[in-house]
Amino acid sequence: MQPETAVVKVSAGAQPAAAEADTKMLINGVSVYYKAFRAIKEIDLPVYENRVTAFIGPSGCGKSTLLRSLNRMNDLIPGARLEGEVLLDGENIYAPGQDVVDIRRRVGMVFQRPNPFPMSVYDNVAFGLRLLGLRKKSVMDEIVERSLRAAALWEHVKDNLGQSGMALSGGQQQRLCIARAIAVEPEVILMDEPTSALDPVATLTIEDLIQTLKEKFTIVIVTHNMQQAARVSDFTAFLSMDDDRAGYLVEYGPTMELFTNPRKKLTEDYITGRFG
Amino acid sequence: MPTESVYAHVNLESNYRRRKILNAVMLSLTGLTVLVAVVPLVWITVYVVIKGGKYINWALFARLPAPMGAPGGGVLHAIEGTAVMVTLASVIAIPLALLGAFYLLARPNTSLAHGLRFSTDMLAGTPSIVIGLFGYAVIVVVQKHFSAFAGGIVLAIIMLPVVLRSAEEMLKLVPAEMREGALALGSPEWHAALKVVLPAAMEGIVTGVMLGIARAVGETAPLLFTALGNDNYEIGKIVRSGIRHHQSVGKILGQIFAQPADALPLTLWKYAQQPYQERVQQAWAVAFVLMLFALGINILARARLAYRRRKLYG
Numbered sequence: 001m002q003p004e005t006a007v008v009k010v011s012a013g014a015q016p017a018a019a020e021a022d023t024k025m026l027i028n029g030v031s032v033y034y035k036a037f038r039a040i041k042e043i044d045l046p047v048y049e050n051r052v053t054a055f056i057g058p059s060g061c062g063k064s065t066l067l068r069s070l071n072r073m074n075d076l077i078p079g080a081r082l083e084g085e086v087l088l089d090g091e092n093i094y095a096p097g098q099d100v101v102d103i104r105r106r107v108g109m110v111f112q113r114p115n116p117f118p119m120s121v122y123d124n125v126a127f128g129l130r131l132l133g134l135r136k137k138s139v140m141d142e143i144v145e146r147s148l149r150a151a152a153l154w155e156h157v158k159d160n161l162g163q164s165g166m167a168l169s170g171g172q173q174q175r176l177c178i179a180r181a182i183a184v185e186p187e188v189i190l191m192d193e194p195t196s197a198l199d200p201v202a203t204l205t206i207e208d209l210i211q212t213l214k215e216k217f218t219i220v221i222v223t224h225n226m227q228q229a230a231r232v233s234d235f236t237a238f239l240s241m242d243d244d245r246a247g248y249l250v251e252y253g254p255t256m257e258l259f260t261n262p263r264k265k266l267t268e269d270y271i272t273g274r275f276g
Numbered sequence: 277m278p279t280e281s282v283y284a285h286v287n288l289e290s291n292y293r294r295r296k297i298l299n300a301v302m303l304s305l306t307g308l309t310v311l312v313a314v315v316p317l318v319w320i321t322v323y324v325v326i327k328g329g330k331y332i333n334w335a336l337f338a339r340l341p342a343p344m345g346a347p348g349g350g351v352l353h354a355i356e357g358t359a360v361m362v363t364l365a366s367v368i369a370i371p372l373a374l375l376g377a378f379y380l381l382a383r384p385n386t387s388l389a390h391g392l393r394f395s396t397d398m399l400a401g402t403p404s405i406v407i408g409l410f411g412y413a414v415i416v417v418v419q420k421h422f423s424a425f426a427g428g429i430v431l432a433i434i435m436l437p438v439v440l441r442s443a444e445e446m447l448k449l450v451p452a453e454m455r456e457g458a459l460a461l462g463s464p465e466w467h468a469a470l471k472v473v474l475p476a477a478m479e480g481i482v483t484g485v486m487l488g489i490a491r492a493v494g495e496t497a498p499l500l501f502t503a504l505g506n507d508n509y510e511i512g513k514i515v516r517s518g519i520r521h522h523q524s525v526g527k528i529l530g531q532i533f534a535q536p537a538d539a540l541p542l543t544l545w546k547y548a549q550q551p552y553q554e555r556v557q558q559a560w561a562v563a564f565v566l567m568l569f570a571l572g573i574n575i576l577a578r579a580r581l582a583y584r585r586r587k588l589y590g
């Protein structure tokens with residue numbers, strides 16, 4: 001187990017991430033079972049604060065399962081069970097007595113398919129704020145605007161905040177979902193293949209957005225697209241499926257290193273496109 | 277623009293406290309509701325089992341009714357009547373319902389499809405006694421006699437919307453890509469529907485059919501005007517007499533459908549109001565049989581559905 005305030009040195013490269021960072025989350029010997037089936041096994045992984053961590057790997061290797069274990073979304077799946085611990089600021093989020101609602105407030109999520117609620121753009125963003133008990137209209141307006149600006153959507157919707165969130169284009173919908181997630185100021189944002197349903201232009205916008213978002217938030221992203229992992233992330237974890245169909249961690253490291261100088265043959269094969 | 281945090285404006289702790297109290301209250305309320313919903317079912321089942329279970333015997337299933345007031349006898353006439361009428365209803369309603377459902381799948385937005393959906397919904401909502409009255413007016417009055425045929429027809433009308441709409445729902449659950457995959461191979465629409473969509477939806481459709489049958493078996497009111505009731509209804513007797521008179525198979529079948537017939541719920545309704553203790557006891561026994569049948573078919577249908585879900589989604 002790594003100390004909670006582990007500090008890594010990232011080899012200097014094109015990415016400005018080459019700085020010391022604190023551990024925000026720590027995945028510690030985590031296995032997830034769906035009933036008798038073990039989906040991922042014994043994964044150890046740090047998530048550094050204000051950095052982008054990417055999970056890559058072939059289909060079915062448990063990337064999404066691992067991601068969803070970071071804010072206990074797997075709790076919603078009947079028969080799902082987790083062994084090991086996931087620390088958030090040094091505290092196990094699976095410890096008895098933990099408030100799952102509070103954990104999800106602190107660890108927000110953006111999904112694969114944009115899922116705006118069937119209500120106005122404004123109400124979509126205000127949704128989480130109202131949950132927190134915010135009533136004051138002026139403050140609400142302010143935070144909605146700030147969140148939409150941060151998600152690079154404000155210019156497109158400011159004249160018509162009353163339009164339905166579902167009337168937006170796919171890329172705009174996803175940015176609305178990001179605005180909705182950041183409105184409640186989570187500490188960590190999980191993104192589950194956030195661009196896989198989007199066209200290349202919208203994808204680029206979201207990737208740019210991730211770069212600015214990491215100044216304020218810690219980001220964990222699952223992606224099918226290795227170029228995307230290389231473009232947006234500071235650290236990459238490569239997962240693969242073992243013979244027993246359980247996902248396991250093959251290699252983890254600073255993205256630059258993992259992509260330019262992989263330690264494992266399997267990683268090299270995958271990133272050079274020889275399998276997967 | 278000020279960059280003040282939302283947390284400067286909310287009291288998270290009191291919000292969470294209020295939420296937890298509300299959560300506990302609502303959870304107990306919903307738990308209570310579950311109890312309220314379950315209690316009647318358990319109560320009815322236990323009551324019917326206690327009252328009716330002890331009068332179950334072999335004669336009940338094998339004999340015709342004894343004369344009024346006399347002990348013994350059974351409800352074979354009602355069992356056979358129910359079987360005949362529900363079979364007729366199924367033979368008419370199930371193919372029609374499946375064809376209708378396939379039409380809704382293939383042409384979901386034509387005015388005919390909207391009309392079909394609307395009319396089946398209306399039909400499903402029509403009180404069954406009204407459907408019985410309709411059967412009386414257009415079949416019984418025209419033929420000038422009550423019959424198992426008339427009973428079967430009204431049961432078919434009752435089954436049709438149940439099976440059609442559940443089949444449509446099941447067919448809609450089949451991913452469109454699957455159907456498109458077949459069409460893209462040059463498969464005609466009927467072929468794709470029959471060979472690809474139907475097998476994929478089969479389990480669910482069978483479930484819907486079973487629920488439709490259970491519904492038809494339990495109907496009483498529409499049979500009052502159509503099948504009427506017949507203490508002497510016995511298929512064996514009709515067949516034997518037909519053979520004795522060298523009648524054709526068609527003629528014998530016609531006899532089976534032409535006579536007035538009884539049905540289990542109809543018998544239950546009649547027996548329960550008779551002053552003879554034997555009959556009232558048999559009414560309870562019939563209630564027990566009906567209950568067992570309805571519960572059994574529902575449990576079987578639901579188990580199939582659960583099995584299908586497990587198979588599809590792992």
